[in-house]
Amino acid sequence: MGNTSKKLAAKCTLLTKEEQKYLAATFRAASKNSDKIREEDLIVSGKVDAVLLERVWGPQIDPRLAQYLSNFLFGSGPQKAASCDFNRFAELYVYNVRGTTDERMMVTYNSLGMDYNDSVELPYQLLREYCESIASTFIKVLKATTSKRAQVWITKGFRGRASHVQALGEAVAASVNTDSDTAINQCSATQLSKWLQLNILLQQMTEMVFVNLYGINRDETSSPALHTAPSLLPMPHGLDPMPDYPAFIDLSHIVWLNAHLPQHYQHKWRFLFSSHIHGESFSTMAGRIQDQGASLIIIEDNSGYIFGGFATASWALGPNFTGTDESFLFTVAPKMRVYPATSYNKHYQYLNHHAKTLPNGLLMGGQFNFGGIFVNADPFGEGSCAESCTTYKGYKRLSKEPTYRIRSLEVWGVGDKPLTEKESDERDLSVLDKSPEAKAILDMAGRTRHSEGIREPPPL
Template sequence: MGNEHSNKKQGSGSLKKNLSRKIKPEDVKKIKSLTNGKDVLTKVEVFELWSMEIKDSLINFYLKYYFPDKTEKIDLSTFISLYYELDGSNIDRKVEILLCFIGSYGDLINYVQALLNSCLFIYQSRDDKELWSSLNIDSDKGSLIVYANYLCMGDCNNEITFDSLQKWLSTTHEIAYLHKYVLSHMFGFNTSQRIIPTPVYNPSFTMSILDYSHIMFLNLNLMPEFQKQWRLLFSSQFQGESFTRLMACAINQGPLLVLVKDDKSNIFGAYASTNLTLCPKFYGDQNSFLFTLKPDMKVFNSSGFNENFIYLNSNQQTLPNGLGFGGQFEYWGLWIDSEYGQGECNKTCSTFKDYQMLSHDKHFKIMHIELWGVGIPPPTAEEKGERSVLDADPTASALLELAGKTKHSAGLREPDIELEN
């Protein structure tokens, strides 16, 4: 297919003549209000229009599309074509636009960095940004570069062609999400998408090992219904170094993220896509995955080879006691031992595709653990009018007693926090 396309930059003039979808009258009205009624825009006017909305570095990329060669002015159809095509479903048209300002792998890296920076810039206007700030979350430039490199790795190399960009867009689902988020903001269109979720946590918690790039990376790997809200269920710094307490905070909380920082400052973890329960066997589904955040960002999805996604057990004589993800007994993708502070990752794990050892060393010391519940927690047995799981499972009940909690399943939702609808 690549032989049928020229890499020559077509510019906005030729592309806008045949938009892949018709411009809606209501969109024209919205755009006119954005441009203060102007039907024609200069380069300076476009720059000033967006200078307070997104980062200058991203604006400069889009100006290359709008004003190729000696183009001095553009009409409204050309102006809106960027939104209609990059947020559309026609990948070929997206590639044609990207080729207007991406000619090398370096351009691609810089473009994705500008896109990510603009996402964070937009996020700063949100009311809930202070909630993350209270956890000392920051925008680490090095981490953002690592994330951009992750998004650009794979099929693209130093030679940017129509085919390479087409394959990149087809296999990197995050780019469409980032485009929609940024472009909707630029053009004044509403979107329900969330790059950064709203955090819910006990006010006594004042730190997290995450930064904004980590949060974006993880959130865009979750299903949409889990992207709006995260709940900090456990932090070893504030709730103590106790595996029993960790379990009590994790059980029956719905899907959650497990974050580990080891003694070499690597940060990695697992996503449990199903409810955590005590069980002598593996359970879970193919939506679970392993990941690394530092020093590199990578995600390892289900390989389909087996279904050994999650294992959680305690106080057993003949079975492993701890929390495990992937692999098999004694050969885990990630293992957190019930003897708090000890962890293990193996060099291979058939449960997850293209797996690489998460930790620096096979056996590692745990310096910090966080559990984040994603989305709204599932209803308790009492809320569903059923028998409490704690009454049915004496072991789970005993764990709560050891953790210092009352024998009510609602107590599993510690810390006591108000949830967003």
């Protein structure tokens, strides 16, 4: 690292010492060892030179995001500067990774070529394109990473297709409005402030994007204390035995759905059932998904719509509804939306087979014969989605038609598999409980068995 970069980095109080090292190296590459990055290093004839940008930020950056970053670094319009210094370069990183709401507001406005103040409204179309550029760069980063969890998904056929990535960006932007499906033309500063505070997915994607663009943790020997962004991808379990997995959802769908799960389920998805692999059999599906804990049901209908539900309770055959208000329904194609539970009723999930007087099938939300999602047991392969569903807020019919044919159906357990009653009992036993001989020897020697004094009482 050159002395100039070291001196500049040392002056930037926004950065930790570890961050100074990495950002100074990235700045040196962009500025050709000088104390400023010139506009012409990044811009040619008023347009972003993608080739030059790729040398600095790598091939994963979306061209639109490159232009937004240039707007922040150099300004836009008549006030555009010819160069920027290290502090401005560092501010772009810090404000995006751990900035306050006001700092992130300022970055968003400046990146979109506007001055930030409370009275200025932001065109929604600009905000949408900004979110799409973040989502696009985020997926490019995922696809370029050597992370095992990302590579397992990718090698099994889960891609980051452009149309789905665009839908992910649109969904993130649409949440700026109370009703995501109501079109708006402008966003007020108040709307944007609340949106930036509540939109955890946007913040996590932005964080990972800038950590990568600025060269943080580029090598594996860097300090573990250095701030790093979460991957947002769960670790997939159960796909290894299948070399040709028939994936029909996208990396963008996995990111979107995982971000909406309760946090303690986000680390792992366990493959349970696929209609393409295990056959179109309701009995087979029911057998494979019972006693597996919380799960995601994902369905593709014969029109290409992809939708489903998050069930919080283990599936079990029976006449009653189960589940909790953490459950939700969702759609991921042609657009991405999540419909959380209401308090109107508790009809979250239902599974039954071979019943004489009750529906046979899998149902989430609504009423018998009018479910938010219904998968028929016999004949398997048919389903329906009601026009309305009071169990889930903002619900709109998920399938293209009220009744549909199932093209694909899969079920994933999320989080760790719950212990069976036998496994739970065994875990509560101490080593001495399993070895009466050792217990007797301690008694003969007059030794105290301390574990018995601190063992938790059994549940009532």
